[in-house]
Amino acid sequence: xxxxxxxxxxxxxxxxxxxxRTELQYxxxxxxxxxxxxxxxxxxxxxxxxxxxxxxxIGGWSLPELMLLYGMRLTSHGLWTLPCSNLMVIDxxxxxxxxxxxxxxxxxxxxQLVTRRLPVTTISDLLGGLAILGVALATTHLHWTLPxxxxxxxxxxxxxxxxxxxxxxxxxxxxxxxxxxxxxxTLDDVFNTFGNYPxxxxxxxxxxxxxxxxxxxxxxxxxxxxxxxxxxxxxxxVWLAWAAPAVGVALFVAxxxxxxSQLNRYASSGH
Amino acid sequence: MRRYLALARMQAxxxxxxxxxxxxxxxxxxxxxxxxxxxxxxxxxxxxxxxGVPLATMLAYVTLASVQGWLFNPWVFTLIPxxxxxxxxxxxxxRPVGFVSxxxxxxxxxxxxxxxxxxxALPFAVLLSGMAPPASPLAAVGYLVSLALGYAVTTVLxxxxxxxxxxxxxxxxIFIIYRMVAQFLSGAxxxxxxxxxxxxxxxxxxxxxxxxYTPTAIYLGRLDAGAAVLATGVQxxxxxxxxxLARLVWSRALHRVVVQGG
Numbered sequence: 001x002x003x004x005x006x007x008x009x010x011x012x013x014x015x016x017x018x019x020x021r022t023e024l025q026y027x028x029x030x031x032x033x034x035x036x037x038x039x040x041x042x043x044x045x046x047x048x049x050x051x052x053x054x055x056x057x058i059g060g061w062s063l064p065e066l067m068l069l070y071g072m073r074l075t076s077h078g079l080w081t082l083p084c085s086n087l088m089v090i091d092x093x094x095x096x097x098x099x100x101x102x103x104x105x106x107x108x109x110x111x112q113l114v115t116r117r118l119p120v121t122t123i124s125d126l127l128g129g130l131a132i133l134g135v136a137l138a139t140t141h142l143h144w145t146l147p148x149x150x151x152x153x154x155x156x157x158x159x160x161x162x163x164x165x166x167x168x169x170x171x172x173x174x175x176x177x178x179x180x181x182x183x184x185x186t187l188d189d190v191f192n193t194f195g196n197y198p199x200x201x202x203x204x205x206x207x208x209x210x211x212x213x214x215x216x217x218x219x220x221x222x223x224x225x226x227x228x229x230x231x232x233x234x235x236x237x238v239w240l241a242w243a244a245p246a247v248g249v250a251l252f253v254a255x256x257x258x259x260x261s262q263l264n265r266y267a268s269s270g271h
Numbered sequence: 272m273r274r275y276l277a278l279a280r281m282q283a284x285x286x287x288x289x290x291x292x293x294x295x296x297x298x299x300x301x302x303x304x305x306x307x308x309x310x311x312x313x314x315x316x317x318x319x320x321x322x323g324v325p326l327a328t329m330l331a332y333v334t335l336a337s338v339q340g341w342l343f344n345p346w347v348f349t350l351i352p353x354x355x356x357x358x359x360x361x362x363x364x365x366r367p368v369g370f371v372s373x374x375x376x377x378x379x380x381x382x383x384x385x386x387x388x389x390x391x392a393l394p395f396a397v398l399l400s401g402m403a404p405p406a407s408p409l410a411a412v413g414y415l416v417s418l419a420l421g422y423a424v425t426t427v428l429x430x431x432x433x434x435x436x437x438x439x440x441x442x443x444x445i446f447i448i449y450r451m452v453a454q455f456l457s458g459a460x461x462x463x464x465x466x467x468x469x470x471x472x473x474x475x476x477x478x479x480x481x482x483x484y485t486p487t488a489i490y491l492g493r494l495d496a497g498a499a500v501l502a503t504g505v506q507x508x509x510x511x512x513x514x515x516l517a518r519l520v521w522s523r524a525l526h527r528v529v530v531q532g533g
Binding site for chain 1: 291294295298299302303306309310313314321322443444445446447448451452454455460461465466467470
């Protein structure tokens with residue numbers, strides 16, 4: 001098991017280097033690709049900042065608090081898109097029978113799929129997220145204890161897993177549906193729109209939907225309330241809020257199993 | 272004229288061939304409308320009105336500005352980069368119609384085919400956010416005039432920006448930056464009246480606000496008759512200035528044409 005993980009990491013690192021070399025062939029394009037990514041994610045923060053300039057708070061959350069949420073969400077987003085965003089191109093891989101190859105090689109098909117090419121420019125999400133998170137941490141004056149520091153670190157990974165598990169589950173449908181683009185982009189849209197705001201402002205129905213049906217609340221909002229001492233506004237018990245990263249792990253395990261089970265439905269395309 | 276209509280029809284067919292993509296775009300649009308409506312309701316809280324802007328007006332602004340912004344500032348806002356990158360610009364140049372006119376005709380065709388999607392989204396946006404009738408019959412007329420001018424501004428802007436491809440070839444990131452700046456400063460997300468002083472000044476001196484903010488503000492009566500006439504005058508001015516700029520840029524771009532894989 002350990003050997004397998006080490007090999008996977010080695011494969012991934014080699015691909016990352018190759019991807020970076022490809023991108024650096026066109027330096028200007030690479031630099032603008034990263035700036036473009038930052039603009040895309042920065043626009044959402046610009047909206048929040050502009051509204052806050054006139055209204056001081058959204059649902060009781062101040063600018064530094066909203067920045068903490070935004071930074072956590074974007075960092076988590078970057079943590080899944082950098083290694084795994086190839087999951088989004090599964091439709092092509094299935095339709096063009098790329099999976100034939102994946103099934104014959106001695107590496108897990110999932111790993112082969114996500115490492116088929118490394119989109120290095122997605123590092124802008126991670127860079128932007130960490131920068132915003134840094135500013136937020138410097139301006140919120142939180143009381144940091146070891147459990148809280150651990151929670152922040154684990155929540156960043158947990159948040160990435162929540163989003164990744166949604167995309168993995170959809171990718172599982174690709175073996176039968178062949179076309180899952182709309183589902184993927186809608187899920188991405190939902191995370192990029194609602195994930196950056198305190199879930200409680202969306203009203204009771206949407207609040208529960210985002211906790212139970214599509215557990216986006218666990219990605220960043222729930223752990224952020226713990227860090228900010230805002231668990232009073234939650235509609236779930238506080239212990240569950242602390243366990244938010246575990247929710248991410250559980251969701252990913254379930255989603256990966258689903259994906260694996262759907263792999264049996266793969267019917268190669270006729271050559 | 273017949274030639275232009277043919278070009279427009281061709282592009283409209285492209286949109287309709289990929290109609291599923293546009294339906295997906297509509298989901299994104301409605302999510303944005305819902306989000307903005309929730310955020311404005313939340314920040315208004317118990318108040319009916321902030322700075323003289325009633326909540327109902329604000330929610331109608333969200334509906335109108337979002338749907339218009341989606342139609343006027345699409346994700347692929349110019350067709351020029353693809354033509355240049357794939358070398359098809361070579362074919363475009365030998366056609367008996369000017370290149371810029373072809374691009375404009377194609378753009379109009381695309382918008383005409385996308386408009387029904389925007390109209391289909393409108394009732395849902397109204398449900399999610401809100402709507403108000405035009406402030407007065409005169410405001411309704413002013414809105415239609417201003418809307419047409421706003422479309423002219425966004426079209427010429429995209430031509431000017433798209434022509435940059437002749438120098439840059441492929442710098443996709445620049446286009447994303449342009450699109451985000453254009454969307455934000457057009458007032459599609461936040462009306463100029465709620466922008467802080469310095470940002471509002473920047474937005475006012477740039478052409479983007481003439482695309483979405485001006486028509487919407489006229490419709491809602493946020494600009495009185497005098498201000499509305501002035502604002503449409505500014506729109507006309509931008510169309511003129513940008514058209515001249517497009518002409519200038521095009522005359523230089525023509526000397527930079529590289530047809531790849533010819």
